[in-house]
Amino acid sequence: MPMIRPLLSAAGLCLSLSLPVQALDLESMSEGDRALLRNEIRAYILDNPEIIMEAVAVLEQRQSQEQSQADIDLVKVNAEALFNDPASWVGGNPEGDITLVEFMDYRCSYCRRAHDEVTGLLEKDGNIRFIVKEFPILGDESVLASRFAIATLQVAGDDAYKSVHDALMTYSGAMNETGFSRIADTLGLDANKIISEMNGDAVDKVIADNHALGQRLAISGTPSFVMGDQMLRGYLPQDAMQEIANEIRAN
Known part of the structure; x- marks a missing residue:
C-alpha cells in the first residue's frame, strides 16, 4: 500500500526526534529491555497517533527540499x-x-x-x-x-x-x-x-x-x-x- 513506506519512515523519524541527545545504546541492551522499549514505543504511538502524520509531513518536506536542490543542481550542470x-x-x-x-x-x-x-x-x-x-x-x-x-x-x-x-x-x-x-x-x-x-x-x-x-x-x-x-x-x-x-x- 502506498502509505506503508512513508509511515514506516515516519515512525523512525518520530523515534529519532523524541530520543535525547544521549540516545540509548541498543547494542548493549538485553533482549528483554529491547522488548520493553518496543512496547513503550508502540504504546506511545497508539496513544498519540497524530505524531505519525506530523512526522510524515516533516519527512515529505525534507524530501521536497532535497528534490528541489537536486533539480537546481541538474539545471546548473545542463544550463x-x-x-x-x-x-x-x-x-x-x-x-x-x-x-x-x-x-x-x-x-x-x-x-x-x-x-x-x-x-x-x-x-x-x-x-x-x-x-x-x-x-x-x-x-x-x-x-x-x-x-x-x-x-x-x-x-x-x-x-x-x-x-x-x-x-x-x-x-x-x-x-x-x-x-x-x-x-x-x-x-x-x-x-x-x-x-x-x-x-x-x-x-x-x-x-x-x-x-x-x-x-x-x-x-x-x-x-x-x-x-x-x-x-x-x-x-x-x-x-x-x-x-x-x-x-x-x-x-
Missing part, C-alpha cells in the same frame, strides 16, 4: 544546453530577465492546455524569454509532428516555426504529411520543401539532443518546464507560473 542551444526556437522577450524552457509534445493534452497559459504569461509579463524543446514521447504521430515543426524552423525560420507550433497545438486531425501540407499551405509556407527535410540528419540531431537532455534532467512526462534555476514538473496555470517568476525576481 548551456537548456538556455543557449542554437537549434531551439526562442520567443517571448529575447532580452527578458527570466528564461522559461518548455519540454512539450504536440499530442499531449496538458501541453495543449499549457500552451494557452504560457501565451497568456508571455503577453502579460512581457519580460520572459521563452524556449521550446521539442520532446516527442507519445508515439509516432508525436515524432512526426515534432519533425515537421523542427524542419519548418530550419527551412523557413522563427516566424514560420511559431505559426506552425501554434497550429499544431490546436490541430485535431491526423499528424501525417497530408495534415502537415494542409497546415503549411494555410500559412503560406512551402509544404514540399519542409516535408522533404523532416527526416534529415539535422532534424534527427535536434530530437536526439532533446531526448538526451530530458534524460539527464530526469524528465519523464510533458509538459515539463525550467524557469530560472527551477524545475517545474507538470502542468501549471498562468497565475502559478507568474508567482514563481515573481519569486525568482525577488530573490
